[in-house]
Amino acid sequence: MTLPIASVPNGTITSPKGFSAGGIFAGIKTPGVDKKDIGLLYSEQACAIAGTFSQNSIISPTVTLDRQRVGTDKKIHAVVVNSGCANTAVGDQGMIDAKEMTDITGAHLGVASEKTLVSSTGVIGVEIPMALMREFIPQIEVSADGGGEFAKAILTTDKRTKEIAVSFDVDDVTHTVGGVSKGSGMIHPNMATMLAYVTTDADVDPAFLQETLSESVKLSFNQIDVDGDQSTNDTVLLMANGAAGGPVISGGNDASTAFVEAVRKVTQYLAIEIARDGEGATKLIEVTVNGAHSADDALSASRSCAASMLVKTAVYGRDPNWGRIFMAVGKSQIPLDESKIDCFVNDIQIVHAGKAISYNVQSVVSALAGDEVRLRVDLNVGDETGVAWGCDLTEEYVVFNSAYTT
Amino acid sequence: MTLPIASVPNGTITSPKGFSAGGIFAGIKTPGVDKKDIGLLYSEQACAIAGTFSQNSIISPTVTLDRQRVGTDKKIHAVVVNSGCANTAVGDQGMIDAKEMTDITGAHLGVASEKTLVSSTGVIGVEIPMALMREFIPQIEVSADGGGEFAKAILTTDKRTKEIAVSFDVDDVTHTVGGVSKGSGMIHPNMATMLAYVTTDADVDPAFLQETLSESVKLSFNQIDVDGDQSTNDTVLLMANGAAGGPVISGGNDASTAFVEAVRKVTQYLAIEIARDGEGATKLIEVTVNGAHSADDALSASRSCAASMLVKTAVYGRDPNWGRIFMAVGKSQIPLDESKIDCFVNDIQIVHAGKAISYNVQSVVSALAGDEVRLRVDLNVGDETGVAWGCDLTEEYVVFNSAYTT
Numbered sequence: 001m002t003l004p005i006a007s008v009p010n011g012t013i014t015s016p017k018g019f020s021a022g023g024i025f026a027g028i029k030t031p032g033v034d035k036k037d038i039g040l041l042y043s044e045q046a047c048a049i050a051g052t053f054s055q056n057s058i059i060s061p062t063v064t065l066d067r068q069r070v071g072t073d074k075k076i077h078a079v080v081v082n083s084g085c086a087n088t089a090v091g092d093q094g095m096i097d098a099k100e101m102t103d104i105t106g107a108h109l110g111v112a113s114e115k116t117l118v119s120s121t122g123v124i125g126v127e128i129p130m131a132l133m134r135e136f137i138p139q140i141e142v143s144a145d146g147g148g149e150f151a152k153a154i155l156t157t158d159k160r161t162k163e164i165a166v167s168f169d170v171d172d173v174t175h176t177v178g179g180v181s182k183g184s185g186m187i188h189p190n191m192a193t194m195l196a197y198v199t200t201d202a203d204v205d206p207a208f209l210q211e212t213l214s215e216s217v218k219l220s221f222n223q224i225d226v227d228g229d230q231s232t233n234d235t236v237l238l239m240a241n242g243a244a245g246g247p248v249i250s251g252g253n254d255a256s257t258a259f260v261e262a263v264r265k266v267t268q269y270l271a272i273e274i275a276r277d278g279e280g281a282t283k284l285i286e287v288t289v290n291g292a293h294s295a296d297d298a299l300s301a302s303r304s305c306a307a308s309m310l311v312k313t314a315v316y317g318r319d320p321n322w323g324r325i326f327m328a329v330g331k332s333q334i335p336l337d338e339s340k341i342d343c344f345v346n347d348i349q350i351v352h353a354g355k356a357i358s359y360n361v362q363s364v365v366s367a368l369a370g371d372e373v374r375l376r377v378d379l380n381v382g383d384e385t386g387v388a389w390g391c392d393l394t395e396e397y398v399v400f401n402s403a404y405t406t
Numbered sequence: 407m408t409l410p411i412a413s414v415p416n417g418t419i420t421s422p423k424g425f426s427a428g429g430i431f432a433g434i435k436t437p438g439v440d441k442k443d444i445g446l447l448y449s450e451q452a453c454a455i456a457g458t459f460s461q462n463s464i465i466s467p468t469v470t471l472d473r474q475r476v477g478t479d480k481k482i483h484a485v486v487v488n489s490g491c492a493n494t495a496v497g498d499q500g501m502i503d504a505k506e507m508t509d510i511t512g513a514h515l516g517v518a519s520e521k522t523l524v525s526s527t528g529v530i531g532v533e534i535p536m537a538l539m540r541e542f543i544p545q546i547e548v549s550a551d552g553g554g555e556f557a558k559a560i561l562t563t564d565k566r567t568k569e570i571a572v573s574f575d576v577d578d579v580t581h582t583v584g585g586v587s588k589g590s591g592m593i594h595p596n597m598a599t600m601l602a603y604v605t606t607d608a609d610v611d612p613a614f615l616q617e618t619l620s621e622s623v624k625l626s627f628n629q630i631d632v633d634g635d636q637s638t639n640d641t642v643l644l645m646a647n648g649a650a651g652g653p654v655i656s657g658g659n660d661a662s663t664a665f666v667e668a669v670r671k672v673t674q675y676l677a678i679e680i681a682r683d684g685e686g687a688t689k690l691i692e693v694t695v696n697g698a699h700s701a702d703d704a705l706s707a708s709r710s711c712a713a714s715m716l717v718k719t720a721v722y723g724r725d726p727n728w729g730r731i732f733m734a735v736g737k738s739q740i741p742l743d744e745s746k747i748d749c750f751v752n753d754i755q756i757v758h759a760g761k762a763i764s765y766n767v768q769s770v771v772s773a774l775a776g777d778e779v780r781l782r783v784d785l786n787v788g789d790e791t792g793v794a795w796g797c798d799l800t801e802e803y804v805v806f807n808s809a810y811t812t
Contacts, residue, residue: 058736058744089732091745091761124729125762227715229730230737309633309715310807317808323530324635326495330464331636338464339497355497356531394808395801401716402723402800 003168003258005265008176011165012147016176016201018243019043021146023153026136028084028122028129038133039081039153040140041197042109046075047239049117050210052217054234060087061094063235065102066117070237072206077111079197079237080104080118080137081154083182087120087128088232097128101137108138119195119235121156121182150180154195157184157400162273166265168258173246175202175259179266183226183274196221196236196270202259203242205250213238216264220271223299223388225307226278227397238263275306275389280397284372285315285390289329291379297334298379298386304332305375306390315375316392318368320361322351329377340380346373409574409664411671414582417571418553422582422607424649425449427552429559432542434490434528434535444539445487445559446546447603448515452481453645455523456616458623460640466493467500469641471508472523476643478612483517485603485643486510486524486543487560488534489588493526494638496533503534507543514544525601525641527562527588556586560601563590563806568679572671574664579652581608581665585672589632589680602627602642602676608665609648611656619644622670626677629705629794631713632684633803644669681712681795686803690778691721691796695735697785703740704785704792710738711781712796721781722798724774726767728757735783746786752779 008015020043023036051070053063069076080101087094098118106113120128151161165178181196198213217236249259276284287305292298305311308328314321322343330336343351346367350359367373373392414421426449429442457476459469475482486507493500504524512519526534557567571584587602604619623642655665682690693711698704711717714734720727728749736742749757752773756765773779779798 055739056733056736057739057742058732086729089729089744089757089760089762091759124732125757229714229716229733232733232736308635309803310635313804313807316804319808323492323495326464326530327462327635327638330462330638333461333463336463338495351495351531353497354495356495393804395804397715398719398722398799398801398804401719402725 008165012163013178013199014147015165015178020142021150022140022142023149026132036153039150041079043241045241047241048206049076050213050238060233062098062120065098076115078116084122086124088124090127104137154182164269170255177262181270198238201244204240208250216267220267224275225390278391280394281391288376292384293382295384298384301329301332302386302388306388312393320364342378344376414571418569419584419605420553421571421584426548427556428546428548429555432538442559445556447485449647451647453647454612455482456619456644466639468504468526471504484522490528492530493534494530510543560588570675576661583668587676604644607650610646614656622673626673630681631796684797686800687797694782698790699788701790704790707735707738708792708794712794718799726770748784750782
């Protein structure tokens with residue numbers, strides 16, 4: 001029996017029971033209306049913890065520290081996150097500061113610093129202003145409705161917060177999964193992405209928790225692209241505190257299936273919102289590749305297409321230049337048969353059996369003018385499907401990124 | 407003994423003895439001053455032939471046909487190239503047209519069509535206008551000083567022709583290597599790139615010829631990036647007709663070493679000119695990675711940096727944002743030790759041992775304002791070096807590519 005998954009209105013990371021959060025403006029970023037730059041997430045009950053992290057050869061000490069503190073034999077209570085400074089490429093001071101941030105947070109909340117995680121996002125190569133951390137972290141008030149404050153605190157160049165929660169019932173016990181993320185630039189994750197935090201009040205077996213997160217990340221954050229660049233600070237954390245009071249979820253039953261589905265919905269929503277809010281973007285691009293030999297082929301080809309600068313600029317220009325879609329699918333080097341490929345823009349077919357067909361150009365140009373553009377490539381050589389998300393590439397991306405630090 | 411390599415003034419593909427070339431305007435592209443869109447390259451003496459081609463899963467039938475006709479047991483006399491139409495993703499008609507182009511060319515020159523190669527570049531998904539081919543190819547006059555006409559005929563969005571020749575003497579016999587290329591967009595080659603033709607009057611063993619070309623392409627065309635996209639039509643051909651009258655070159659002596667060096671100079675020059683003339687580019691970016699564990703690591707890291715959109719936009723904005731250089735080197739996932747990395751912009755050091763050092767920001771901003779920007783990353787973990795070339799990313803790239811076919 002499939003358990004239905006419901007949306008939680010105004011859902012966020014504090015929608016699951018037992019989680020509280022808050023945020024504050026410390027002055028790490030330039031001031032602005034309702035701006036915050038340190039966020040705190042807390043659970044009184046210890047949480048099973050799963051994580052995926054950047055595969056970049058150069059990573060932030062905050063990522064290194066979190067990796068040490070995440071595992072099936074570990075429990076955590078809190079995460080502190082600052083935006084405006086990545087704490088990356090600052091030498092040995094980076095780890096000293098990352099640890100001190102968890103010390104300050106642990107002392108403030110009354111938990112061991114080893115049970116506290118830390119993330120940083122922002123400019124690389126600049127030390128964390130620890131004086132601000134020491135002054136402002138102890139001032140952060142966490143509350144059961146503070147998820148939105150946390151969501152604001154982790155943003156950098158994002159135009160809006162990204163929050164969601166969903167729920168499912170197991171034997172009359174409501175289980176909730178909530179999440180927040182930030183993105184905007186340096187987005188082409190591999191095994192992880194930017195910052196995202198997912199909470200649940202389900203009681204989840206730690207190994208199953210990591211397995212669920214890894215599989216969800218593969219189909220969500222690892223399938224988005226803004227600019228092909230992979231950050232040094234990418235982190236996705238999934239915390240399960242069991243506060244719902246339900247049975248242990250460890251795979252092999254309806255509750256587990258519902259949990260996996262709920263985590264997938266949350267991570268996919270957050271990933272899509274990151275793509276939609278890419279730097280300079282005017283629209284979301286969803287690329288579906290059907291009929292591939294393998295799921296990995298379909299994921300690779302759809303991502304290659306969503307990441308192609310020539311596809312991104314064509315969509316921006318409302319140009320049904322399907323030759324670029326072919327090029328971008330093909331550069332993934334998956335096996336295919338060109339003479340079997342069909343192509344669609346928002347369900348309007350423009351290519352059949354590898355060749356252009358007559359279509360109403362104006363209809364396709366109109367479809368490309370919308371806020372969301374769906375490109376579909378049917379390879380017709382197998383049964384597997386993959387989906388990826390990107391955004392268009394505009395002059396604004398260039399203007400913005402040619403004047404970021406100076 | 408190292409044989410000196412000399413530049414040939416106004417060198418091009420017809421600088422080596424026995425090669426003639428020409429070009430014509432047939433109307434495949436929109437007309438313009440001195441525009442041409444079909445080029446012809448011919449050698450009366452049969453040529454040993456080596457080639458490298460696009461690794462895209464979707465390739466032009468012209469590439470498929472050339473692959474069949476290139477090999478150590480093959481000889482060719484001619485290459486016909488059209489610009490303005492890629493002859494890609496047009497179904498079975500593509501191969502029929504590619505073959506007919508070589509039939510027309512063979513008949514015009516009096517050589518077998520099997521000894522004629524063909525390349526096409528331009529819009530994907532549109533059939534070659536064969537009526538124009540039948541009318542205009544037979545009108546092309548080839549001459550020993552026609553290399554420049556050929557160079558013009560292969561251009562698409564390029565702003566200028568790319569031509570070079572170098573020579574070296576073996577026992578008083580002058581050997582010349584010439585080359586032309588075109589590039590501009592969809593440039594992130596793998597095992598081959600865009601269109602480039604290299605000619606030589608040296609008498610070269612076919613296996614050594616292919617080995618020399620493959621190794622040269624690895625260090626030249628495979629190390630450039632404009633926009634991360636790999637074309638369906640990438641082709642590099644190397645033709646050796648032996649017209650210089652020198653000994654057979656087959657490896658293991660000074661003449662062979664000089665030949666390899668000459669081919670490397672030619673391919674590297676042509677590759678760099680493609681990067682410099684990237685769509686919308688205002689400057690060439692050269693990235694050198696020193697002190698890597700392996701040459702492949704150094705090549706991969708330098709290319710990752712030259713291909714990074716965030717590095718490209720930072721250079722465009724004259725922004726010494728070295729955190730992006732770190733990110734881009736690291737996303738190649740090569741082994742490194744962050745605490746050993748030194749970074750330089752046009753020889754001005756900005757990072758020592760993985761951390762920012764005090765430098766005159768204005769000097770670095772001035773360096774970034776030049777036509778050529780040299781980024782150097784010393785990993786200091788090994789002895790290997792790799793170089794890659796890219797260009798900056800500007801609003802003009804976006805404007806240009808958001809309005810290409812419509």
